[in-house]
Amino acid sequence: AQKITQTQPGMFVQEKEAVTLDCTYDTSDQSYGLFWYKQPSSGEMIFLIYQGSYDEQNATEGRYSLNFQKARKSANLVISASQLGDSAMYFCAMREVQTGANNLFFGTGTRLTVIP
Amino acid sequence: DGGITQSPKYLFRKEGQNVTLSCEQNLNHDAMYWYRQDPGQGLRLIYYSQIVNDFQKGDIAEGYSVSREKKESFPLTVTSAQKNPTAFYLCASSRSTDTQYFGPGTRLTVL
Numbered sequence: 001a002q003k004i005t006q007t008q009p010g011m012f013v014q015e016k017e018a019v020t021l022d023c024t025y026d027t028s029d030q031s032y033g034l035f036w037y038k039q040p041s042s043g044e045m046i047f048l049i050y051q052g053s054y055d056e057q058n059a060t061e062g063r064y065s066l067n068f069q070k071a072r073k074s075a076n077l078v079i080s081a082s083q084l085g086d087s088a089m090y091f092c093a094m095r096e097v098q099t100g101a102n103n104l105f106f107g108t109g110t111r112l113t114v115i116p
Numbered sequence: 117d118g119g120i121t122q123s124p125k126y127l128f129r130k131e132g133q134n135v136t137l138s139c140e141q142n143l144n145h146d147a148m149y150w151y152r153q154d155p156g157q158g159l160r161l162i163y164y165s166q167i168v169n170d171f172q173k174g175d176i177a178e179g180y181s182v183s184r185e186k187k188e189s190f191p192l193t194v195t196s197a198q199k200n201p202t203a204f205y206l207c208a209s210s211r212s213t214d215t216q217y218f219g220p221g222t223r224l225t226v227l
Binding site: 004035037042043044045047050061091093095097102103104106107109110 | 147149156157158159160161164166174202203206208210212213214215216217218219220221
């Protein structure tokens, strides 16, 4: 079974508007971490935001926030005030702490296009 | 500047050849990782190393080999046993269980 599911292959958003990228995860562990990365056309993976399973507050980093709904096993990324430079692939990833390793499981990504 | 470097950026290989991808970091991170990315897919873990002189197989280790002789370096060899090596390869590093930071990647094409 897929550990991370991103159901939106592509999304469009108007410049300056907000957009939500969906991510659901599957784990039986109580302790885990959720990450979002941005991959521009150049290829590098840029870390955006992290949410721990025990964090009570939703994570925020500048224009990025993570809408964490533990009971629904969802960790959606919200980008506010979209900019043209936000056009990229976005990947959700999960780390299961119980394994003892820091391995990440990635979703298949969502391609975001910001329209001027 | 602290960061992760990968070389070369583009690599072409003839069938039957082994090639080695370089990954270096000066972030003083203990752990290093190699991922493979195919078009339209997420990243899949090939190998990881949590300390020098130790490494473990990831989900798709067959046809690949690694070494970790220095903390800063984690080269990946794509052997002739890897049947479909054309892909984008990304190296990452982290402090133990912290966030992983990625290098710019190497695009490998088999001719």
